[in-house]
Amino acid sequence: MKINVVAIAKPEKDCYAQLAERFVTMSKRYAAISTHELFNARVTRAQESGAESAKKLYAELFEPWQGRGYRIALDPAGKELDTEGFAGLLRDRQEVTFFIGGAYGHGDAFLKRCDARVSLSRLTMSHKVAKVVLFEQIYRALTILHNHPYHK
Template sequence: MKIELVSIAKKEKSIYDPLYKELIKMISRFAKVTDSEIFPKDVTKAHTISPEASQKAYTKALSGYIDQSFCITLHPDGKIIDSFEFSKLLNDKMSIKFFIGGAYGFEDDFLKKSDAIISLGKITMSHKIAKAVLLEQVYRGFSILSNHPYHK
């Protein structure tokens, strides 16, 4: 199985990098994980214009990543699910892409292209924290599917 995280984010070193690396290593028993951070100049410019312009720039930047994979978008208005429901999203898929938007979220047009729209909760968190939570849930989901005791 392949899992790709695609996010609107500047590529920069983070204190969370060792955590990401550890979680990806844990997941590697179940799937190959890639992490793509995208922040083109169009997004930088759009941020100076408006939230709507920013959303359009995110859609443009991410639209090339939508393919035959099962696409899951993280969005504040998405469905809040528990870890068992999350594990069902992983079950029987060959390729999954998770999308993390920019500061202004996603356009409805982008959301309509998603196979699932989920929320990590009602609290607001930085993209760096959201990525860590997402990776942990991916590992937890695979643990649930394989009856590994980690999820208990």
């Protein structure tokens, strides 16, 4: 299984990134994990121009990953799942790509091209925290699928 996580975010080396990387490392015994953080001057300019400009650019930056397996957008209005349901998203898939939008989220056109929309929580959280939660849930889901006792 291959899992891609693509985010509109500045790459950082802080305690959140270290914790996320720990879960990525632990997950690699079950799946190939790749992370891609996309952020450049164009993103800054688009975000300064407003939500619609930013969402359009996010979708453009995500385009190279659009054909990569089962596509899941993280979205506050997405479906809330329990951990078993989250594991079900990964079950029997060769490749899964998660998309984390920028400050303005995802545009409707982009969301329609995804296979699923998932909310990690009804709470608002920073991108850094959301990535840690996502990577922990990916690891937890993989342990469920491989009958490892971590989930218990």
